Amino acid sequence: MAELLDALAVALKAGIGFQAVFFALLAIGLNIQFGYTGLLNFGQIAFALLGGYGIAISVSQWGLPFWVGVLIGLAAAVVLALLLGIPTLRLRADYLAIATIAAAEGLRLTFRSVSATPVTAGTRGLSGFSDPFVSLAPWDPAARFRILGTTWSGADLWVTLVGWVLVALACLLVWLLVRSPWGRVVKSIREDEDAVRALGKNVYVYKMQALVLGGVLGALGGMVYAVGTASATPDQYQNANTFLAYAALILGGAARVLGPVIGAMLLYFIIQFADTGLRTLIGNGVIPEDLLSATDVAQIRFVLIGLGLILLLIFRPQGIFGDRREVMLDAR
């Protein structure tokens, strides 16, 4: 029993740790793009990669100050959004989906390729760029803190705290935007862009704004992740993360300001709890070794997540915060 409580504590830590911040920021970006504007961005992780590497390359390779690295990362995300949006946003929604999924995979492979090694350090990745940020912590980064039965380093605590401040600011921004006439136009584009065009709105500009804003939030997520892990390797930015962020968004409720945040916390809590919990049960002998070995846990937890999502879509398709009436309108 005590071991399960430990597993719960570890999962709680994961649910409020910087990984959850990472997913929350990705999902808030997707919420603007997909939840409100109806854009299918299947390569959100590419923006995170540019954010993370923006800092890593600027600081570790070029010796620039940390904050310049942040600006470079954000600028790179804006450029990527424009590059993806200019050719595809005049076309049907699926073209953006194809372009983004290709860009995400292409960027990751480019960053880990041999020819890019002088800049990106290839698969080994970059590290040592987060110190200027961690040293800003008002407490000792090397100190140990015990919170809710888990141990946090001072650096972890600082990155997580700043991360949640970013999430709060992002939520405030989304909240301000979606209750304004801008938000109304964007939601209308999600419903029917031709109707919006016929009423004199430049749909292309709105879609571009949503794509850039969502991408910038994705880049911030990538920065939190890179600083939190104190390293940047290309394979941290697998495109599966994009779909986990979508899962978080749908779990929490799309087109709701807090949906992606709660979704990300819950998703990361469940992933971690499934992992530690299963390992504990196997270690105890509650689950026999021949049925499930400890090495299978890493895979089986995603199977459980998948099952959970299927059940969610059957019994609560609107997610935690969503409005069921709104979702059911599509079924007509």
Add this chain to the structure above:
Amino acid sequence: MPAEPTPTGAHAASTATGAGAPPQRLAQAALRDVPWEVGVAKPEPAIVVDGVVRTFGGLTAVSVDHLEIQRGGITGLIGPNGAGKTTLFNLLTGFDQPDGGTWSFDGRPLGKLSPHQVARLGVVRTFQLTKALSRLTVLQNMLLGAQGQKGESFFRALVPGIWRSQEKANTDKAMELLRRFKLDAKKDDFAGTLSGGQRKLLEMARALMSDPKVVMLDEPMAGVNPALTQSLLGHVKDLREQGMTVVFVEHDMDVVRDISDWVVVMAAGKVIAEGPPESISQNRAVVDAYLGAHHDAPLTVEEEDRVLAEAEASIADDERTDDVGRPGRGEKKRTDR
């Protein structure tokens, strides 16, 4: 009765209202002396189309040499399925670009403008398949129609103080329109929960939020129950009273005859006839277009007599040959068939 012989139908109705000169009568009076010819010049055209051609592969969907649409009037656009009416609508509103030709609104060329630019000039349209924004409330649908909103710019949206008063004025205006269209009780419902007819009403009301100069309605009555049709008709007539130019596509000839000042008939991409509604049903080209060019003309009494006489003569002839010649011939012929 008066010395001036008054025509029947719409004309009679309009002259009966007296000389108060609301805009509808201006348009109709202006069009009274216009000859019933294709491509005829109107006294005061709002929209002028010149040589617009649109082909899809080998198919010429629209090929209009010259067409003028009278300002302040209701122009009905009719024609069989596939005549190019909706394609012409799409071209005029920027939703499609033609292969060639020019068209203008109030003397301003509209070529190469995108849909939102055309809409900002004051030409708004509705769609054949109603485009209610389902997951927005009825009131939000309406507010979307308002033009020049400060809060629709990304950065100004973040400061509510900039757009709040404008939003309030727009809301008042929207509620006023919703009351007129009897949708005010539904203002907080999702547009997706409205019935088909209510969606048509909402789409029209939403278009009016932009204070348009020209309203283009693509089959406003399609799929609407007869009771609601009457109210929709009333609203379309109201638009004319307020000085707007209305162009609409419709299949129901009763509706067309009831409300239009001028009717343009298209078939196979071309304008084949135009004139006041009462001229259209007698137009040879129109009847050909709807029924096919090789239809049977109705028989006159003389023709009928002649045909009857011929038939009797041939029967008598047959009987005579049957009697004289081979008797089984007529029967054999029948079995062959």
